[in-house]
Structures are given as C-alpha cells and as structure tokens.
Amino acid sequence: MKIARIRTHIARLPADEPLADGAGTPGATRDFVVLKITTQDDIEGIGATSFGGPVTNAVKAACDDLGALLIGEDATRVERIADKLRTAAGNAGPGGIFTLVLSAIDMALWDIRGKSLGLPLARLLGGMRDVVPAYASGALMRGQTLDDTIRAGRLLVERGWTAMKTQLALPGDTTPAKEVERIKLLREAIGPDVRLMCDINQRWRVDEAVSIGRRIEPYNLHWLEDVTAADDYAGIAHIRHKITTPIAGGEYVYGLTPFRHMLEACALDFVMIDMFRAGGITQWMKIAGMAEAFNLPVVSHLIPEVHVHLIAAIPNGHIVEYMPWTARLFEDPPMPERGLMKVPRAPGLGLTFSVQIERALNAS
Numbered sequence: 066m067k068i069a070r071i072r073t074h075i076a077r078l079p080a081d082e083p084l085a086d087g088a089g090t091p092g093a094t095r096d097f098v099v100l101k102i103t104t105q106d107d108i109e110g111i112g113a114t115s116f117g118g119p120v121t122n123a124v125k126a127a128c129d130d131l132g133a134l135l136i137g138e139d140a141t142r143v144e145r146i147a148d149k150l151r152t153a154a155g156n157a158g159p160g161g162i163f164t165l166v167l168s169a170i171d172m173a174l175w176d177i178r179g180k181s182l183g184l185p186l187a188r189l190l191g192g193m194r195d196v197v198p199a200y201a202s203g204a205l206m207r208g209q210t211l212d213d214t215i216r217a218g219r220l221l222v223e224r225g226w227t228a229m230k231t232q233l234a235l236p237g238d239t240t241p242a243k244e245v246e247r248i249k250l251l252r253e254a255i256g257p258d259v260r261l262m263c264d265i266n267q268r269w270r271v272d273e274a275v276s277i278g279r280r281i282e283p284y285n286l287h288w289l290e291d292v293t294a295a296d297d298y299a300g301i302a303h304i305r306h307k308i309t310t311p312i313a314g315g316e317y318v319y320g321l322t323p324f325r326h327m328l329e330a331c332a333l334d335f336v337m338i339d340m341f342r343a344g345g346i347t348q349w350m351k352i353a354g355m356a357e358a359f360n361l362p363v364v365s366h367l368i369p370e371v372h373v374h375l376i377a378a379i380p381n382g383h384i385v386e387y388m389p390w391t392a393r394l395f396e397d398p399p400m401p402e403r404g405l406m407k408v409p410r411a412p413g414l415g416l417t418f419s420v421q422i423e424r425a426l427n428a429s
C-alpha cells in the first residue's frame with residue numbers, strides 16, 4: 066500500500082450555529098486544511114486539521130511540504146511515517162503546526178487502513194459500541210445575552226438533546242453573582258434531568274475558580290471544563306479538590322506527554338482529547354489507554370464525525386462533543402438524534418468530503 070499522491074486544500078466554512086438557530090458570526094469563516102492521500106492501488110484516505118485561523122496558509126504549506134515526504138511510504142506504517150516526519154521537522158514540534166499537520170495525515174492513513182481491511186474505524190480500534198451519547202456544544206456561548214442563552218437551551222431540549230454545554234467567565238463587567246445567576250437560570254430553563262456542562266476556557270484564576278465553582282455546585286453540573294490555565298496542573302488539581310463538581314480538561318495541550326503530567330497530578334475527572342492537538346488517531350488512542358489505566362472516562366473535542374469512532378471504540382469512552390463546525394466538510398455526515406450518535410458503517414472513517422471540497426481537491 067505505497068502512497069502515490071497527496072492533495073491539500075483550504076476549506077473555509079461559514080461560522081454559523083445550526084443547533085439552536087443561533088446568530089453565529091455572520092461573514093466570518095471557520096477554516097480547515099483538508100487533504101487526501103491516495104495509494105498506488107487507488108485507496109483514498111481523507112484527513113483534516115484546524116486551529117489555523119490567520120496561520121491557515123502556513124498549515125497548508127506545512128501539509129504540502131511534509132506530505133511530499135510520504136510518497137513511496139507504506140500507508141499502514143503510521144508510526145514509521147510519524148517518526149520520519151518528526152525527524153524531518155526537527156524541533157518544529159512537538160506542538161503547534163507540526164502536530165496539526167501530523168494529525169491530518171494520521172487520520173487519512175487510518176482511513177486507508179480501514180478501507181483496505183473493509184472495517185469501520187471504530188471496529189478496527191476496538192469496537193466497544195455502535196452508538197454513543199453526544200452533547201450539544203456551541204449553542205450556549207458566553208457572548209450571548211442571558212435571554213438568548215435561555216431561549217437556546219430550551220430549544221435544544223425541545224429538539225431532543227439530553228446533554229448540552231454552556232460557558233462562564235462572561236465577557237465585560239462580570240461579577241461572581243452574575244456568573245452564578247446565569248447557571249441558575251439556565252438550569253431552571255432546561256430542567257433538572259438534562260446533563261449540563263460548563264466551559265471556562267482557561268479564563269479563571271485558581272481562587273476565582275474555587276470561589277465561583279463552590280457557589281454553582283447546587284446546579285449539578287456534569288463537569289466544569291478548563292477551569293484555569295490548561296498547563297497549570299497543580300492549580301487545576303487544587304480546584305478539583307476544593308469543589309464537588311467534576312473537572313474536565315485536556316483539549317488545549319499537544320501530544321501525549323502532557324496527559325501523563327495532568328493525570329499524575331490528579332487534575333481531571335474527565336479526560337478531554339482533541340484529535341487535532343493529540344497528533345491524530347494514533348496518539349489519541351494512546352492517551353485514551355493512559356486514561357483507562359487511571360480509571361478515568363474519555364470525552365472528545367471537536368470533529369465529532371471522527372470522534373464518534375474513537376469514543377465508540379474504547380471501553381472508557383463517555384460522550385462525544387457534538388460541535389457542528391466540521392459537518393459541512395462532509396457529504397451526509399453522521400448526525401446525533403435525541404442525544405445519540407451512530408457510528409458510520411462504511412469502511413474506514415465512513416466519510417466523504419462534500420462535492421465542493423472533492424472538486425477543489427481533485428483540481429489541486
């Protein structure tokens with residue numbers, strides 16, 4: 066299964082919010098670098114990566130230059146290929162653009178492996194389940210008014226969602242009282258039985274997290290996410306020991322090793338793994354295994370169309386974050402229904418790019 070060709074393209078998708086008909090960010094785009102790797106026997110694997118923003122062109126250029134090193138390599142040798150790319154990139158890794166590129170390539174190589182064996186990725190990686198829970202993400206954001214958040218929360222419940230995530234650390238002139246009030250009113254709007262998660266996106270100091278975290282305990286959050294600086298493992302562990310709400314984290318760190326330190330620090334109740342920042346599916350699975358050894362559940366971050374396979378594959382997969390930002394990359398992507406997501410049954414990722422992206426890639 067020698068690699069014959071790699072093609073790349075930048076897909077700029079509208080920054081919309083379809084889950085609760087939110088305003089989104091009109092005129093703005095969410096940019097992804099997509100790629101396709103083709104073997105000499107015409108098996109195609111697809112990959113994507115994100116977080117480029119203004120450096121998206123640089124991510125694409127790195128995909129092209131590192132991708133050129135794949136030609137002639139055996140697509141099944143994911144570790145050997147990763148080692149070759151790491152060596153070639155020198156000290157450009159282990160985080161940042163190098164890892165984002167490695168993730169897209171690794172994803173495509175696993176797609177090829179699944180297609181060559183005729184197995185969906187979830188089965189290839191362990192096949193624990195065929196259906197997994199999913200929660201709505203991106204519809205209850207801190208930039209919205211309180212009224213809009215409550216309206217959106219109620220609409221998500223009407224649409225069958227049984228779990229959803231909101232945000233605190235409000236912009237502008239916020240106070241602990243305003244923060245607590247927002248969670249209280251949202252909880253009242255959605256009812257006691259919906260799982261409600263809350264993301265801080267690293268915006269609280271340790272003392273703020275303890276102070277506000279204690280006051281929102283009565284509203285029964287399923288987890289509180291990225292409560293302070295993501296690499297302050299001791300700080301996160303301190304917060305975790307001071308409040309009863311479970312703590313989630315992990316999306317912001319790159320690669321495998323930071324998870325060792327986070328887990329050794331007893332900083333997490335839910336291990337959140339982002340495939341893009343982990344370094345692809347190969348690294349994601351290693352982190353999930355480490356979490357299993359620490360008796361901890363794993364949750365995903367972004368790209369649910371791929372993460373549905375990964376959460377379904379492992380014994381400690383807990384729930385998929387359904388953030389619809391990547392849905393438009395694909396033709397007929399898997400979608401949750403009443404809070405559940407089915408694993409695609411076709412071999413590999415079971416995904417094809419949209420007609421528009423396919424056309425752009427073929428022309429590149």
Ligand SMILES: [Mg+2]
Nearest residue numbers: 264290291316
């Ligand atoms: Mg988050």
